Structure formats: C-alpha cells, structure tokens
Amino acid sequence: MTDHTARLDHIVLWVRDPLAAADFYEKAVGLEAVRLAEFAAGEVPFPSVRVNDETILDLMPLSFAARMTMLPGSADSAGHPVNHVCLSLPRDGFDALLGRLEESSVPMSDLAHDSFGARGKATRSFYFRDPDGNVFEARHYD
Missing domain, CATH: 3.30.720.120 (Signal recognition particle alu RNA binding heterodimer, srp9/1)
Structure with missing residues (x-):
C-alpha cells in the first residue's frame, strides 16, 4: 500500500x-x-x-x-447524506459488527463478495443505515 x-x-x-x-x-x-x-x-x-x-x-x-454559512448553499446539504461511508474492518471486527447489528435488529443488505475498494477486492461487505438514514458499508479484506 x-x-x-x-x-x-x-x-x-x-x-x-x-x-x-x-x-x-x-x-x-x-x-x-x-x-x-x-x-x-x-x-x-x-x-x-x-x-x-x-x-x-x-x-x-x-x-x-x-449555521452552515462557510460556503453559499452549505445549509442545503443538511438532511442530504453522502451516498455512503465505508468502514474497513479486520475479519473478526467485521463478524462482531454483523453480530451486534443483528442483536440490535438493524436491517442490513445481503453479503456481497469481491467488491472493489481502496485496498482491492473485499472478501465480504454489506450495507446498513444508522437511525438518521446515513448509509454505511462494512467490509473486510483478507
């Protein structure tokens, strides 16, 4: 890297x-x-x-x-999250996150395999939303 x-x-x-x-x-x-x-x-x-x-x-x-006045139109971004934020975790952290989200009944996407990211192809990945609608992807590389 x-x-x-x-x-x-x-x-x-x-x-x-x-x-x-x-x-x-x-x-x-x-x-x-x-x-x-x-x-x-x-x-x-x-x-x-x-x-x-x-x-x-x-x-x-x-x-x-x-209060977002640093650039014209900055306040307009409120409530419009980015497409998603991706968290890259070690395999055990990925599995632990899956377990915690399941325990908390957080809806998740199906697992994907070999999706491209900053470190190449991720072994597994999935998506979930936080309570405010922000979308997260979680992944791990081997």
Missing part, C-alpha cells in the same frame, strides 16, 4: 439527536464516543465517534444546518 500524506480526518453526519446517534454508534457499531460528556453538559456543539486513531465521525445536530 502506498503511504500518502493526505489522510481522512473526519466525516460530518447530520443527526436528529446526537446522544441517540452516539449510543447507536457505540452499542451497535462498536465505535468509541468522543466528547460525549462535554456535549451533554453543553460545553461543545457536537460529539463524535472514533473510527481509528486518525479518523472520527462528527455527529452534527440537524438543527445546526442554518
């Missing part, structure tokens, strides 16, 4: 209830919450969940859409 200097730092997801979203990502997806207590205390505007040492998902309250 080529070592690139650019890294994916964070993705901002619009959510109705950041605390409920953080709970979903912690319990069903297995990601660690960041700044949750600070958000609950009103000290920071949104919490996040950690994907890995370098990447987080920011759980931005949908009510903040009107």
